[in-house]
Amino acid sequence: MARVLLENIVKRFGRVVAVDHVNVEVRDKEFMILLGPSGCGKTTTLRIVAGLEFPDEGRVYIDDRDVTDLEPKDRDVAMVFQNYALYPHMTVYQNIAFPLMIRRKKLGLTKADIKKKVLEVAKMLKIEDLLDRKPGQLSGGQQQRVALARTLVRRPKVWLMDEPLSNLDALLRLEMRAELKRLQKTLGITTIYVTHDQAEALSMADRIAVMNKGRIIQVGSPDDVYLRPSHVFVGTFIGSPPMNTIKCVIAKSNNEYILQCSGFQRKIPGGELAGVRDQQEILLGIRPEFIDVYKEPVPGGIKAKILVVEPQGSEVILNVDINPGGEETLLKIKTKYTAKYRTGETIYIKPDWTKISIFDYKTGKSLA
Amino acid sequence: MGRRRGKVFLKYLAINIIVWTIAILWTLPFIGVAMVSVKPFKEVVINGWWTLTGHYTLKNFIDAWSNPIYGVGRGYTNSFIIAIPSTIIPLFIAALAAYVFSRFSFPLKTWLFITLLVIMSMPQQMSVVPLFFMLDRMGLYDQLSGLILVHSAWGLAWITFFLKNFFDTLPKEVEEAARVDGAGDFHIFFRLVLPMSLPAIASVSAIQFTWVWSDFFYALVFLASPEKYVVTLQVANMRGQYFVDWGLLSAGAIFTMLVPLLVYALLQKYYVRGMVGWTIKG
Amino acid sequence: MFRGLWRRSGKKRRGRSKKAIIITFLLPELILLITFVLTPIVGTFVISFQTENGYGPDNYYKVITETSPDKALVLPKNIESLRPPPWGALIHNIVWVLIHLPLVVFLGLALAYLLHEVKGSSIVKTIIFLGMVIPMIVGGLLIRFMYDGTLGVVPLLFKTLGINSLAKTWTNYPQTALISLILGSVWLWTGFSLTVYSAAFESLPKSYIEAAKIDGASGLQIFFKIVIPLLKHATIVVVVMTMLWDLKIFDIVYVSTLGGPGGSSNVMALVMYLYFARALDYGRSAATAVILALITLIPGAWFIKQVMKSGKEKR
Numbered sequence: 001m002a003r004v005l006l007e008n009i010v011k012r013f014g015r016v017v018a019v020d021h022v023n024v025e026v027r028d029k030e031f032m033i034l035l036g037p038s039g040c041g042k043t044t045t046l047r048i049v050a051g052l053e054f055p056d057e058g059r060v061y062i063d064d065r066d067v068t069d070l071e072p073k074d075r076d077v078a079m080v081f082q083n084y085a086l087y088p089h090m091t092v093y094q095n096i097a098f099p100l101m102i103r104r105k106k107l108g109l110t111k112a113d114i115k116k117k118v119l120e121v122a123k124m125l126k127i128e129d130l131l132d133r134k135p136g137q138l139s140g141g142q143q144q145r146v147a148l149a150r151t152l153v154r155r156p157k158v159w160l161m162d163e164p165l166s167n168l169d170a171l172l173r174l175e176m177r178a179e180l181k182r183l184q185k186t187l188g189i190t191t192i193y194v195t196h197d198q199a200e201a202l203s204m205a206d207r208i209a210v211m212n213k214g215r216i217i218q219v220g221s222p223d224d225v226y227l228r229p230s231h232v233f234v235g236t237f238i239g240s241p242p243m244n245t246i247k248c249v250i251a252k253s254n255n256e257y258i259l260q261c262s263g264f265q266r267k268i269p270g271g272e273l274a275g276v277r278d279q280q281e282i283l284l285g286i287r288p289e290f291i292d293v294y295k296e297p298v299p300g301g302i303k304a305k306i307l308v309v310e311p312q313g314s315e316v317i318l319n320v321d322i323n324p325g326g327e328e329t330l331l332k333i334k335t336k337y338t339a340k341y342r343t344g345e346t347i348y349i350k351p352d353w354t355k356i357s358i359f360d361y362k363t364g365k366s367l368a
Numbered sequence: 369m370g371r372r373r374g375k376v377f378l379k380y381l382a383i384n385i386i387v388w389t390i391a392i393l394w395t396l397p398f399i400g401v402a403m404v405s406v407k408p409f410k411e412v413v414i415n416g417w418w419t420l421t422g423h424y425t426l427k428n429f430i431d432a433w434s435n436p437i438y439g440v441g442r443g444y445t446n447s448f449i450i451a452i453p454s455t456i457i458p459l460f461i462a463a464l465a466a467y468v469f470s471r472f473s474f475p476l477k478t479w480l481f482i483t484l485l486v487i488m489s490m491p492q493q494m495s496v497v498p499l500f501f502m503l504d505r506m507g508l509y510d511q512l513s514g515l516i517l518v519h520s521a522w523g524l525a526w527i528t529f530f531l532k533n534f535f536d537t538l539p540k541e542v543e544e545a546a547r548v549d550g551a552g553d554f555h556i557f558f559r560l561v562l563p564m565s566l567p568a569i570a571s572v573s574a575i576q577f578t579w580v581w582s583d584f585f586y587a588l589v590f591l592a593s594p595e596k597y598v599v600t601l602q603v604a605n606m607r608g609q610y611f612v613d614w615g616l617l618s619a620g621a622i623f624t625m626l627v628p629l630l631v632y633a634l635l636q637k638y639y640v641r642g643m644v645g646w647t648i649k650g
Numbered sequence: 651m652f653r654g655l656w657r658r659s660g661k662k663r664r665g666r667s668k669k670a671i672i673i674t675f676l677l678p679e680l681i682l683l684i685t686f687v688l689t690p691i692v693g694t695f696v697i698s699f700q701t702e703n704g705y706g707p708d709n710y711y712k713v714i715t716e717t718s719p720d721k722a723l724v725l726p727k728n729i730e731s732l733r734p735p736p737w738g739a740l741i742h743n744i745v746w747v748l749i750h751l752p753l754v755v756f757l758g759l760a761l762a763y764l765l766h767e768v769k770g771s772s773i774v775k776t777i778i779f780l781g782m783v784i785p786m787i788v789g790g791l792l793i794r795f796m797y798d799g800t801l802g803v804v805p806l807l808f809k810t811l812g813i814n815s816l817a818k819t820w821t822n823y824p825q826t827a828l829i830s831l832i833l834g835s836v837w838l839w840t841g842f843s844l845t846v847y848s849a850a851f852e853s854l855p856k857s858y859i860e861a862a863k864i865d866g867a868s869g870l871q872i873f874f875k876i877v878i879p880l881l882k883h884a885t886i887v888v889v890v891m892t893m894l895w896d897l898k899i900f901d902i903v904y905v906s907t908l909g910g911p912g913g914s915s916n917v918m919a920l921v922m923y924l925y926f927a928r929a930l931d932y933g934r935s936a937a938t939a940v941i942l943a944l945i946t947l948i949p950g951a952w953f954i955k956q957v958m959k960s961g962k963e964k965r
Binding site (some may be wrong): 397522582588 | 667668669671672674676677678680681682683685686687689690691693694697698761764765767768769771773774776777778779782783784786787788791792793794795796798800801803837842844845846849866879890894897898900901904905918919923926927931935936937938939940942943945949950953954957958959
């Protein structure tokens with residue numbers, strides 16, 4: 001059992017605040033992914049858990065032990081680095097055995113014990129044939145497996161990974177995603193994983209912590225962050241293409257709310273929007289895949305003109321203007337590639353109004 | 369098309385001729401000395417060294433090696449006794465310091481680093497007068513051990529600078545990985561950083577060894593008794609003021625440069641990389 | 651409340667172990683440097699100002715105004731009998747830089763550029779680099795050999811060309827001694843600039859040159875407008891190191907001419923040695939050393955500035 005708790009972590013580099021009052025709890029056996037753009041503080045947060053950086057404020061707990069001031073070696077964590085950080089002068093076997101060799105006396109291991117453990121983990125990662133080679137002789141994918149084996153050989157309490165898949169080619173990356181997730185679940189190791197790739201995060205995580213500018217914006221399951229973003233940043237960072245945002249004004253009368261957007265108006269049920277002022281400026285968020293497209297006018301359909309057609313194989317992304325003639329209001333739509341679409345064509349679109357998000361225009365926070 | 373190819377070929381030919389002419393000119397002194405060394409000097413004076421005919425002899429080499437007054441044979445041992453520790457000692461000490469310069473920040477770091485750079489540009493002459501008195505007082509004047517200490521200390525600056533630059537290029541993640549894996553500072557330095565630095569260590573060893581072997585000035589100033597002379601002193605003494613026996617001197621010169629040339633031949637890659645690397649980064 | 655206390659002590663503990671490492675690793679170096687390098691350097695300063703009656707700049711005055719041919723720094727006496735050279739040793743050092751430096755830069759750069767298109771270029775490089783490998787004392791002997799009236803290549807060449815005035819042992823005549831050593835030092839030192847420039851060429855991204863070609867630049871334009879500016883850093887290195895080498899030159903001169911004849915190939919380092927070992931005048935010897943060190947600090951300071959700048963860029 002291992003639970004990681006970050007309490008009010010602050011880390012500054014000179015004047016830059018890299019991590020800004022981060023609070024997050026990683027549950028036992030959970031696969032937690034820190035997701036965010038580069039420079040958002042996710043790697044620094046991970047390194048604070050590893051003990052490679054020490055926070056200026058706040059505490060780090062593993063289980064209920066305060067490890068804030070402990071050196072990495074006393075924390076029982078293991079970390080996979082982006083460039084694998086294999087020891088170039090050691091063989092694969094020596095690399096994997098290294099964490100055990102160092103603790104040999106403390107753990108009371110014999111050479112035979114170590115060998116057994118190394119072979120076991122090598123088998124698990126299918127690298128038994130590579131044990132005599134040096135890292136320089138391995139392919140990227142093989143190096144990756146060695147790096148994983150090295151971290152798993154001593155069954156750490158917490159498994160840390162810093163963009164471990166980003167140096168692999170696209171196909172191998174997809175393959176490794178599934179394998180990493182499987183490994184994590186079979187071994188049941190509490191895992192913190194850093195990535196900037198939202199697809200990777202959505203496909204692997206139990207929960208995702210979305211970070212921006214040193215802060216945690218939202219923590220939740222992949223469904224949560226995808227369908228119910230708490231902040232416009234989450235909506236626009238996750239998803240490909242990202243969520244459409246349209247600036248609108250809310251007119252409030254009695255218990256009715258009317259969204260006034262360029263190109264269309266829409267009445268929405270009021271119960272969901274507590275605390276909204278009359279004439280408040282908001283951002284309406286609509287995911288490109290939650291919009292239906294019609295060639296002919298339909299009730300409740302919004303007229304739109306196709307500007308660009310981007311075929312994606314089985315799907316197509318349409319870039320449309322929903323306010324033709326007026327101020328250009330752009331929207332991306334992802335839809336099945338069933339009909340032929342032409343640039344300049346007029347179509348009618350109908351968002352799925354149950355899956356929209358509404359954010360405050362000024363703060364970006366979700367209002368729904 | 370054909371004309372273009374012809375022009376390109378002519379240019380190629382011209383460049384090759386120029387470059388190889390220069391290269392051959394460059395080797396002439398070496399060839400000349402080699403020829404003179406294996407011929408009786410009288411014959412060389414009359415016929416020139418560029419003829420392949422005439423007698424060949426090893427007499428010059430035997431005399432240059434074992435002559436009781438100016439033979440370089442004795443100097444050889446002394447040169448090795450000085451050059452080997454004068455390579456190992458500063459290499460080890462500077463490696464420790466360079467690691468600290470590369471990985472830690474501490475007060476006065478910038479100033480210490482600048483001091484190293486200043487030392488690197490200082491002429492040896494700047495230390496000689498006080499060192500002479502100091503060594504004398506410490507009983508190290510005219511001692512091989514005194515020369516070893518001086519060479520070691522004066523090698524520190526450039527070796528520290530060189531190794532610091534090299535350590536800077538080593539991926540920090542490897543050390544961090546070891547830290548997370550449970551290794552301490554000493555372990556990381558001796559078991560990871562040093563083994564990973566073998567190329568740089570080879571460069572430093574090759575160059576520092578050659579430099580100490582080749583040193584003339586410190587030996588001239590700090591060694592007094594002929595039985596302590598190093599090989600560079602011996603070969604310089606072979607040259608008479610007015611009459612120069614080039615046969616003997618050539619053999620002596622060949623003996624003297626033989627060891628550096630061997631080091632160069634064995635470690636050429638590291639030697640050249642070191643020469644370029646301690647001045648250029650990366 | 652206790653948490654705060656723990657925290658501070660934890661930080662301290664980390665700091666202490668870090669401090670221990672820094673001190674342990676730095677200490678041997680500092681001890682050796684202070685004893686055998688820094689103290690002597692300061693000592694030389696002090697001695698250079700010591701005179702019979704207390705401290706003063708007398709040594710400097712005497713050293714600079716000295717006119718005996720074997721020790722003069724600026725100008726020796728009886729200038730009329732020997733048309734220059736000889737000048738003083740300091741002037742010789744400067745002449746050395748003025749002739750040696752451009753030749754070395756040009757030769758190194760040109761050869762590195764040409765060697766791009768030559769088969770067996772690594773052999774040529776190895777040959778030219780040999781001058782860097784052999785002991786300078788041997789280099790000096792080989793230079794002396796090149797100019798030897800009976801055996802040397804240079805006099806022989808002029809003999810075949812019919813120029814008998816130059817078909818003699820160059821190092822034995824005041825008019826030719828200095829220039830012969832300077833040219834000989836080009837032979838020794840070109841390997842350095844060639845190697846630095848070759849390495850710089852290799853690290854030049856080919857795409858720059860290819861882009862320039864597509865943009866329509868000629869070979870010469872590419873060389874002057876693209877290649878040379880990109881080699882700025884290498885040039886700085888070559889210039890600084892060559893200047894330092896020229897100013898410190900000693901072995902070559904000692905073994906081939908001992909500064910002669912008549913001081914016509916004398917250099918600073920040799921003057922310093924002659925004061926020290928022949929005249930046993932330690933004050934003037936130290937003063938000469940300080941002057942030499944101050945002059946080497948001109949390229950030295952430039953070098954330090956470059957190093958510190960590139961260090962900052964990296965950070």
